[in-house]
Amino acid sequence: MSQSFVSLQNVRKVYRTRNEEFEAIQSVSMEINAGELVCLVGPSGCGKSTLLKILAGLHPHEGGEVRIGSLEEPFDPSRDVGMVFQQPLLLKWRRILENVLLPAEILGLPMKASRERARGLLAMVGLSGFEENYPYELSGGMQQRAAIARALVHDPKLILMDEPFGALDALTREKMNLELLRIWRESQKTIVFVTHGIQEAVFLGTHVAVMTAGPARMADYFDVDLPEDRDLDIKTHENFGEYTRRIYKLLDMD
Amino acid sequence: MSVDTWRKIIVASVVHVAFIAFWWLSVIVSDIPEYILPTPWLALQTLGTENYNWVFHFAATAQEIFGGYILALVVGVAFAAVFTWSRRLDETLMPLLVTLNMIPKVAMAPLFIVWLRFGIETNIVITFTICFFPILLNTARGLREVEPDLLDLVRSLNGSRWQLFIKIQLPGALPYVFSGMKVATVLAVAGAIVGEFIQSDRGLGWFMLVTQEALNTDAMVMALLLVTLIGVILYGAVILLERTFVVQDARIE
Ligand SMILES: Nc1ncnc2c1ncn2[C@@H]1O[C@H](COP(=O)(O)OP(=O)(O)OP(=O)(O)O)[C@@H](O)[C@H]1O
Ligand SMILES: [Mg+2]
Numbered sequence: 001m002s003q004s005f006v007s008l009q010n011v012r013k014v015y016r017t018r019n020e021e022f023e024a025i026q027s028v029s030m031e032i033n034a035g036e037l038v039c040l041v042g043p044s045g046c047g048k049s050t051l052l053k054i055l056a057g058l059h060p061h062e063g064g065e066v067r068i069g070s071l072e073e074p075f076d077p078s079r080d081v082g083m084v085f086q087q088p089l090l091l092k093w094r095r096i097l098e099n100v101l102l103p104a105e106i107l108g109l110p111m112k113a114s115r116e117r118a119r120g121l122l123a124m125v126g127l128s129g130f131e132e133n134y135p136y137e138l139s140g141g142m143q144q145r146a147a148i149a150r151a152l153v154h155d156p157k158l159i160l161m162d163e164p165f166g167a168l169d170a171l172t173r174e175k176m177n178l179e180l181l182r183i184w185r186e187s188q189k190t191i192v193f194v195t196h197g198i199q200e201a202v203f204l205g206t207h208v209a210v211m212t213a214g215p216a217r218m219a220d221y222f223d224v225d226l227p228e229d230r231d232l233d234i235k236t237h238e239n240f241g242e243y244t245r246r247i248y249k250l251l252d253m254d
Numbered sequence: 255m256s257v258d259t260w261r262k263i264i265v266a267s268v269v270h271v272a273f274i275a276f277w278w279l280s281v282i283v284s285d286i287p288e289y290i291l292p293t294p295w296l297a298l299q300t301l302g303t304e305n306y307n308w309v310f311h312f313a314a315t316a317q318e319i320f321g322g323y324i325l326a327l328v329v330g331v332a333f334a335a336v337f338t339w340s341r342r343l344d345e346t347l348m349p350l351l352v353t354l355n356m357i358p359k360v361a362m363a364p365l366f367i368v369w370l371r372f373g374i375e376t377n378i379v380i381t382f383t384i385c386f387f388p389i390l391l392n393t394a395r396g397l398r399e400v401e402p403d404l405l406d407l408v409r410s411l412n413g414s415r416w417q418l419f420i421k422i423q424l425p426g427a428l429p430y431v432f433s434g435m436k437v438a439t440v441l442a443v444a445g446a447i448v449g450e451f452i453q454s455d456r457g458l459g460w461f462m463l464v465t466q467e468a469l470n471t472d473a474m475v476m477a478l479l480l481v482t483l484i485g486v487i488l489y490g491a492v493i494l495l496e497r498t499f500v501v502q503d504a505r506i507e
Contacts, residue, residue, distance in 0.1 A: 056410045078412030085403040093425045093501045105421065106413040136503030154411075162403075 003070045005190055006032035006055070006158070010064035013050050024050045026215040027064070032207070034157075037184055037191045039201035041247060042211030042219075048194045051211075052160045055192060056081050068158065075157065079107060082151030082189075084161040088143035090135040096122065096146050097131035103154045114153060121149040124186060126179070141172040145179070152187060159191045166196065174232065177204060181230055198251075202226075202243040203235065210250050219250045292472040300473045306461070308480070314457040316484050317374055318446035322381020323488065326438060329382070330389030331431060338397040338423065339415075351390065359384040359441075363448050377449035377457070384445035385438035389431070396430025397423045432496045439492060443485040 013025040025047040032038050040048050053059040054066060057077030069075025082103070090099045097118055104114035122131060125145040127138075135143055144164060151159055164180075165173045177200060184191055195201050201208050202224060210220040226239055234240055274294050280286075281293045288296055301308060337344040363380045370376040400423055408418050450459030458477045465473040 053406065056406070058406055058410055078410070081410050083407055083410055085407075087401070087403065089401055089404050089407065091422070091425070092503055093428070102421070103407075103411050106408060106411045106417055134501055134503065136501075 004031040005034040005036075005068065005070075006030075006192075007067045008064070009066075011051075011054065011061050011066055012063035013047065013054060013059065014062050015050075024216060025061075026217040028209075028211070028218045029064075030209055030218065030221050032190060032192070034190050035188055036206045037181075037193060037204060038207045038209060039205035040192060040194045040209045040211065041196070041198060041201040043213050043251060044196070045216075046211045046213035047216040048211060049162055052083075052162055052192065052194060055158070056083060056160055079154060080157040082154070082156040082159045084144075084147050084151045084159070084164045086163040086166045088135070088140070088147040090143055090146055090150075092135055095132050095134060096127065096138070099135065099146060100150045100153050102150060107154055109154060117155070118149065118153050121152050122146070124183060125149045139172075141168055141176060144168065144176065148180075148183065152189070157190060159189050161191060161193045163194055163196065165200075173200075178231070180204065198244050198247045199235065201247065202240055203230065208243070208247065210247055212250065220246070222246070289469050289471050292475055296472045297475040297479065300470075300476045303473070306473060311456055311458050311461045311477070312480055312484070314374060315446055315450070315459065315481060318377040318381055318449065318457065319442045319484055319488060321374075321378040322383075322445060323385050323438060323442040325378065325382045326385035326389055326442075327435065330386050330434070331393050333390050334393035334397055334427075335419075335424075337394050338419070344394075348394075351387070355387040355391070359387075359445070360448050363445075363452050367449070367453050372449075372453040372455070374456075377446050377454065380449040381442050381445035384441045388437040388441065389434040392430045392434030392437070393427055396427030399430070400426065428500050432492065432500060435492050436489070439485060439489045442488065443481060447481060 008028055008030050011025060011028045012023070015022045015024050028047075028051060030038070040051065042048055050059065054061045055068070068077070069080070090096070091102070094102075097115070100118040100122060101111070101114055104111065104118070119131065122128060125148055127142060127145055127149065130138060130142070130146075135146070138146065144167075148164070151161075165176045168176060180193075181204065193201075193204060195204075205224050207221065207223055209218055211217065212219045222243075224239075224243060226234055226237060226243075278293050278295070281288075281291055300306060337348065359380075362383060366376055366380050366383075370379060400418075404422060405418070408422060413421075446457070447459035450457040451463065454460045458481045462474050462477045465471075465477070
């Protein structure tokens with residue numbers, strides 16, 4: 001049997017401030033296979049961002065085990081992680097192309113090839129022709145597309161997205177969801193996608209992980225059995241309603 | 255240049271001319287004696303008086319203003335950079351600097367003159383002292399203001415402290431540096447003139463004191479205009495630099 005790409009076993013996280021300990025995550029376990037799109041949904045403060053930071057290698061974890069990659073395919077957290085946040089966080093003083101190139105610069109990748117790749121990625125996210133624009137000349141949705149291109153420029157294996165569309169209006173958000181599915185299919189990356197949106201989680205995910213707060217732990221993890229080729233019609237699919245109800249119930253919102 | 259820029263330039267010019275016209279007219283209409291307030295034209299005519307040595311005094315004051323200002327810029331930005339590199343240094347020295355900033359720098363001027371004797375160099379030091387703090391404090395604030403998520407992004411790529419500084423912090427702090435620089439322009443002019451007022455043998459401030467004794471108000475007014483001109487040139491240079499180096503949307507007004 002082949003190993004999963006990401007494996008979390010009873011991962012626990014404690015934040016220590018000067019005189020306090022705070023258990024941000026009590027226990028999370030999950031297996032993610034390469035190429036999956038896992039949505040992480042849960043109430044505010046349940047430790048979703050914390051979990052992403054552990055996956056990105058930014059925070060140490062306490063108990064349990066985190067394994068990413070395998071012996072045959074080793075995983076280098078600095079090269080193999082791409083991050084997208086709620087805010088695009090583009091550098092105001094850089095043109096879009098230069099913004100997309102930032103990770104390549106930091107990693108010291110060959111610039112010429114990276115430049116070509118960045119142009120290609122900008123085309124993929126629908127931003128051809130905006131390479132030389134400054135971020136303020138782009139709408140919020142377009143900026144977030146550029147941020148996605150930036151997360152892909154160093155060709156990472158794992159993309160971590162922390163409520164990437166949370167700051168967008170509902171309409172743009174729907175559109176970006178469709179775009180993300182297309183980008184995910186084209187780039188064949190493994191994505192962990194954090195969201196508050198229950199519908200969004202079911203719509204996007206091949207798998208959904210539900211986290212609850214107090215104590216912060218994983219309450220459910222399930223496959224989403226919906227057609228591969230998703231469009232907005234899928235929201236009327238009977239399974240769709242079932243999955244969303246399942247999450248609502250877990251989060252005590254029904 | 256865009257139509258909008260031209261419009262702004264024209265409006266600015268018209269307002270300036272209108273102000274001078276208003277001054278001129280008020281003097282004539284209200285019958286103010288010229289030793290109280292000369293007309294602009296009378297003031298301007300003093301430029302022809304040879305033994306006033308305008309160029310010499312203008313150059314002296316300009317040296318003090320620009321010298322102190324540039325020194326403050328270099329040292330201020332360097333200090334701010336050092337503080338962001340060493341948290342310990344920041345925590346130790348920042349409170350002291352905030353206190354020192356409270357000292358009325360103008361009141362330091364007489365002491366500097368005691369310590370260093372009067373002269374252009376001393377006035378440069380006075381100007382420097384007064385300009386240093388706003389540049390330092392603004393720059394330090396700009397360097398600190400990094401989005402935590404952006405920090406995570408750089409750290410997730412295992413970026414070095416130097417990369418963070420040179421690619422994110424420094425360019426991000428540039429608008430703050432300029433906002434400090436703008437505040438400092440006004441202070442620079444005041445600093446140099448105060449130094450000259452207290453003790454000196456040259457410069458437009460000194461010249462104002464000398465002409466005051468003879469009640470040559472027209473020359474005093476002309477000196478004042480020239481000091482202002484130096485300030486405007488300095489401010490203009492700062493704005494020009496800002497336009498060159500700071501992307502429009504990143505500027506803080
Ligand atoms: N660096 C930190 N130090 C101490 N406590 C922290 C730190 N980061 C997060 N926390 C705490 O850990 C808990 C989980 O935070 P986290 O940001 O992971 O939640 P989240 O699920 O992402 O919430 P949201 O949906 O609002 O973004 C919160 O109670 C938060 O206060
Ligand atoms: Mg969060």
